[in-house]
Amino acid sequence: MPRMGTPGFFPALLPALFVVIGLVALQGAVLHAGAADTLTVDRPLAGSRRPLVSTRGQFALGFFQPGNTGRWYIGIWYNQLPEQVSVWVANRDSPVSSPQSSSLTIAADGNMVILDHSGLVVWSTNLTAITSSTVAVILDTGNLVLAHASNTSNILWQSFDHCGNTWLPGGKLGRGKLSGGCTRLVSWKTSTDPAPGLFSIILDPNGTSQFFLMWNSTQQYQTSGNWTGHSFAGMPEMNPNNGYPNSLYTFDYIDGANESYAVYGVKGGGLITRFVMDVTGVINVVMWSDRRNIALQGSSNGSRSDKFYTMVDVELPSNAQNIVAATSNRNCEFACLSSHDCTAYSFSGSCSLWYRDLINLQDLNSAATGTKGGSIQIRLAASEFSNNKNTKKLAIIITIATIGVTLIVAASVFLARKRFKQVAHVDGSLIAFRYRDVQNLTKNFSNKLGGGAFGSVFKGLLPEGTLVAVKKLEGFRQGEKQFRAEVSTLGTIRHVNLIRLLGFCSERTRKLLIYEYMPNTSLDRYLFGSSHQPVLSWSTRYQIVLGVARGLHYLHERCRDCIIHCDIKPENILLSDTFVPKVADFGLAKLMGHDFSRVLTTVRGTIGYLAPEWIAGTAITTKADVYSYGMMLFEIISGRRNTIKRQDGTVDFFPLLAAMKVTEGELEGLVDALLDCDVDPAEVERACRVACWCIQDDEGARPSMATIVQALEGLVEVNVPPVPRSLKLLADQTTNVEFYSKLQSE
Structure with a gap:
């Protein structure tokens, strides 16, 4: 799978100490605010009319645009927050170009519809057999309902049954056996595009009580486990008897005759909160608290305008920076106060500072694990502490990444640091x-x-x-x-x-x-650089070619929009500190204005790695990247450039020698001599065959990156490839007979 993360589903089930503040705001434009809560057939929402606002002013319904995209949507957002935070979008797939020429209205058949500038229906509640006039009402729960005009309690349709990427308190998330309930959460495509994205959460369609996290609607990568009566089996922390009696949330699972669903509420009410699946498949639980959005003052002159909240028995966050000069708790505290970006410190004989997010901070005491941890001092504005010593609970954002197998709790202090805002x-x-x-x-x-x-x-x-x-x-x-x-x-x-x-x-x-930043720079420096660079072992090289193949497979087939790299070469393969390969410069060809919907007549890649179609001027597909990958694979195997000009003016073209030897079943002399035969012969043969298939002249004969990954993993057999026609012509030319003989003899 493309991402790694945690088995958790509901981050709100963590200790009550982890109160969340701040909602990630969409940078959108709101037309107006403050209006009635009802949409009628003779009073559509169009032009300059203000949004509908729920009775107590909690939610608004109207046109909005996320970012400056020029795409407008009908959506619901929190009405009383200083930032526009969308919780539901009607026309996710069908934006309109202007709210002035579009409208949300009640159609003649009783359905609620969105009409574009030409009067075409771009979205509808799509109900049949409505027998009486209807109205639409935005409720203080954030639910938009379509009901009979004579009896608004008789609901015909509601937005809670079509919840998009957000799950609000009181909403049902589950499986409607006959009717009702939101069947899935689906992420946005991007942060400014509400179209359905790659990630979703659904209740098992086969009838069990477990939720599945899905990628691309087809691949299940996580499960909650079945409901046990108090919690889901995979999440015992939901149970208040397991160490979390002070949780702000209540959860329940209902398995009825007509529907099965999970539902949650907030103790005491009045709290602005939601669950949202973001574009990367992460489920966040967020709350809003006006009292805690307070800027840190800093303390470069040693003043005490900021204070520290003490947490004990915790697993300390990752990425600490040690301050050797701070040899006491007081000096360590001062070191943190002296930096605008320092968010916490810990002193236990040595001083550790944290900047910005606190990653993997875990409350061992509230988790009732029996494990004793360290203590950490978390920085807050002085006004966060009340005068009667009744200290306010620490405000932290809890983010649970929901993909993979390891638990990662990203606890980020929501602090409006002045310097970072600048x-x-x-x-x-x-x-x-x-x-x-x-x-x-x-x-x-x-x-x-x-x-x-x-x-x-x-x-x-x-x-x-x-x-x-x-x-x-x-x-x-x-x-x-x-x-x-x-x-x-x-x-x-x-x-x-x-x-x-x-x-x-x-x-x-x-x-x-x-x-x-990648500390080991790019692959070419290890293949063709100075003798000061260490020699990459065969196992490292093989992991590099496999990693690059996986990265390109993701770009070609796993992204919502296919990305063609156009310039695969060792210079664009960066290496981490552990030599994990990372493909660089992907997406830049399109970003720079290159249009792949038409035939390209200008070469965009690097000579030596270009597929024949670049030269021929035919349409460019992902198979152009496959060709370049094959050329690069030869260089990784041999540890040399594919093309080397000799002193006598002739050209040493390594892929020609490699292709001929592979067809003959002879691999001697193809592997980098610096490896001193310390290679896996089966992997060498597999890699050489894959490289030859990649550089076939006919792009239809080249494998996809998905097939290449499977081949390199040994999951599919790689047949002996033919010598590409262009290379065969090169070998058959009279002027190249002597050159080819030299290659064979070396």
Whole structure:
């Protein structure tokens, strides 16, 4: 699967101490606020009319656009928050271009419909046999209902049965045997596109009481276990008798004659909260508390305007930074106060500081594990502590990644740090940097790491100490909206073998991308670089070619929109500190304005790795990447460039020799001599055959990246490939007979 994570489903089931504040806001535009709560046939929601607002003002219904995309939707959002946070979208797949020329109305047949500028129906409640006039009402629960006008308690349709990516208190999540209930949560496509994404959660359609987490609607990657009467078997922490009696939430599972569903509520009521599945398959539980959105003041002069909340018996967060000079608790505290970005410290003979998020912070005491842990001091604004010593509970965001097999609790302190707000703001899942801040973090672009077809790359350091690689794009042609849309899509891509995009900068003609930093640089330096670089073992090389294949498979087939890389070569394969390969520069061909819907007449890749179709001017598909991958695979096997010019002017073209030897079943002389025969012969033969299949002239003869992954894993047999026609012609030419003989004799 493309992602790893946790078996948990309901993060709210964690200790009551983990109270959540802050809702991830969509950066959207609201037309107006404050209006009646009812939609009637003679009073549509259109043009300049204000949104509908529920009776007590909790929720609003109207047109909104997530981001500056130009796409408008009918949605429901929290009406009393300072930020627009959407909880439901009607026309997820069918946005309209303008609210002024569109409308939400009651049609003549009694259905609620959205009409576009031409009067066409783009969304409908799609009910049949409605026998009387209807109205639509937005309720204070966040539920939009369509009911009989004469009796609004007689509900015909409700948004709670079509819940999108958000599950609100009181909503049913389950399986309607006859009718009713939301059947699944489905993520958005991107942070600014509500269209159905890749991740969903459903109740077992075969009739059991367990929930499944699904990828691409077909592949199950996690289960909650069956309901035991108090909790789901895979989540005993739901049971209040298991150490969480003070949970803010109540859960229940109903298995009735007509429907089966899970439902949750909030103790005491009046709390703004929701469950939401984000675009990366993570289920977040979030609450809003106005009292806790308080900025830290900092303490560069040693003042005590911020204070610390003490947590004991905890598993300390990951990514601590040790401060050797701080030899006492007081000095450690001062070191944290002296940094605007420090969020917590711990002193137990040595000083550890944490910056920004607190990852893997676990409350061992509330979890009733019997394990005693350390203590941590978490930084809050002084006003967070009441004068009567009745300390407020710590406000933390709990995020549970819901894919994979290991439990990862990402506890992030929601703190409005002034300095970070000055540096960047969040745009979807990415950080949008200002150009002058990128200049600062790269020391005015003084440390150049390298360059390529799309621009130069520089080393940078974020304020909290994270190294990054900053790419300055050159020759950029896209408009601002297109740039942000493409970058937003790239920011949602998560795979262990794909480089992660962390942020971007877009100021007039200045376009920059900020990536995670790879300490072992690029693959070419180990294959063709100086003798100072260590020799990559065969096992490392094989894991690299397999990892790259998995990354390309994800780009070609697992992303919602197919991404063709167009420039696969060793220079674009980066290596982590443990030599995990990560494909770089994916998506940049499209980002830079290259249109793959038409035949391309301009070569975009690198000579030596180009498929014949680039030269022929025919349409480019994913098989062009397969060809480049095959050429790169030869270089990884041999440890040398495919094409080397000899002193006598002749050209040494390694794929020709390799293809001929593979067909003859002779692999001697193909593997890098520096490996000193320390190789796996079966893997060598498999890799050589795969490489030859990849460089076939006919793209139909080339395997897909999915097949290549299976072949390299040994799951499918790889037949002996034919010598590509272009290589055979090269070998058959009279002028190349002597050249070919030399290759065979070496």
